[in-house]
């Protein structure tokens with residue numbers, strides 16, 4: 136059988152059938168708004184794996200299925216998968232929130248292409264590798280840990296669509312027995328791997344969405360892989376990397392390589408780049424070297440965003456402000472309560488946070504300060520502390536920067552809190568992958584929450600998220616970020632969400648037929664409002680998808696894409712997204 140591709144690497148939607156069945160996403164998109172409620176931003180590891188395979192002579196494409204689903208509500212996924220012709224279908228299951236999308240996409244790929252090998256990889260797939268191979272017979276193999284070398288070994292060994300032994304870091308099925316191969320070592324030199332291969336992405340010339348208008352071509356680049364910190368709910372923490380990903384310490388990319396990457400991205404049309412992970416983790420010598428290289432060589436794009444994993448002093452912020460490019464910063468204290476923050480694993484005071492905000496103001500650097508709500512040990516008192524901190528930040532920033540917040544929805548598997556919830560103030564509701572897939576089949580976001588806390592049950596968690604939304608609308612209106620009309624619309628949506636929650640809860644007590652009818656009825660009644668809110672995001676996704684479809688028959692993967700950028704060195708693996716391994720985490724960590 137002739138094949139157009141050796142491997143197609145797919146980023147799934149979060150919810151596989153959201154265009155066919157009623158789903159109430161509520162504030163799910165709130166944490167990373169540009170990712171939309173279907174979380175269409177792929178893990179950066181997909182790019183390095185694709186490049187590595189390409190440079191080793193395999194025909195490969197990355198296909199953002201999630202973006203296609205969001206861009207077009209009538210997109211026929213089954214028909215589309217029919218058109219894919221690849222020996223190996225690799226599906227990213229990095230973030231747990233994609234559990235439903237990844238598993239059903241894998242099932243569909245196997246139904247349509249029984250001779251293709253279906254592979255899952257990423258952090259979540261790594262944690263649940265044994266369960267995946269035990270329960271889902273349509274998945275042939277899971278790649279655990281950092282994926283570049285194992286995926287290449289897989290491609291080299293696949294013969295006539297049959298798997299063979301010895302692929303490091305793989306878990307697979309041989310004659311109904313599960314084989315867990317020894318882990319692959321973590322990568323030692325990240326400069327060997329390439330994160331800038333926009334040409335390999337389908338829809339072609341897909342950029343990361345910014346959610347802005349106009350949509351500036353935007354990309355993300357890792358400064359390092361791994362983390363020195365140990366935030367309790369993060370699957371990209373030092374603990375998680377050590378325990379599950381064979382990585383004992385972060386590896387940093389060289390300043391020269393980052394400068395080269397920025398040039399390469401500019402050549403492909405990128406104007407803004409999010410450099411994720413805090414360079415200060417590499418020590419003073421590293422960050423001074425990086426900023427020195429940026430200053431000497433120049434930054435080829437118009438804007439960069441950098442992360443602060445901890446508050447920063449004037450020395451660091453002052454030097455960043457001297458770069459000859461527009462820069463913004465992000466920091467995520469998570470909670471305004473020092474006690475809740477400390478229990479999350481972030482050890483700094485509000486005083487040092489406000490000092491950082493003031494220094495950024497002094498140097499005219501926009502700073503986004505990001506919070507989560509309903510964390511371990513959170514209660515009414517701590518949430519009020521958080522709200523007070525939001526106001527104070529706004530009053531110091533005076534319009535430069537902003538305050539964001541989002542719900543957590545799921546605790547990362549592999550995080551300290553997931554592995555030992557009681558010690559961190561949590562209770563896990565769904566423990567294995569199958570539980571999560573079933574939960575994401577339920578109609579509403581509040582049923583997808585995979586945790587409670589020692590102080591809040593799930594309904595209280597959902598209410599606290601909505602209360603915080605209302606509070607943030609009030610503050611945004613007060614500080615002139617929302618006009619009255621916007622504030623009115625946002626308040627209306629919160630009230631609508633409260634109503635949906637109680638209507639869905641009451642529907643759940645009905646028998647199956649009546650329940651489905653009632654859910655469909657609720658959906659029909661609120662759909663018009665939801666569509667209006669979604670339309671901006673869908674337009675944004677459509678713009679990125681359209682860019683690809685323009686130059687590509689049927690918007691399908693084609694064997695030859697645009698010219699590849701100059702080849703550099705090799706690839707990478709399941710890597711944490713901006714700031715953490717959570718899909719639902721903000722661009723900006725601690």
Ligand code: SF4
Pocket residue numbers: 362363364365366369370371372373444711714715716724725
């Ligand atoms: S949340 Fe960010 S700083 Fe904290 S452990 Fe995760 S990657 Fe590291």
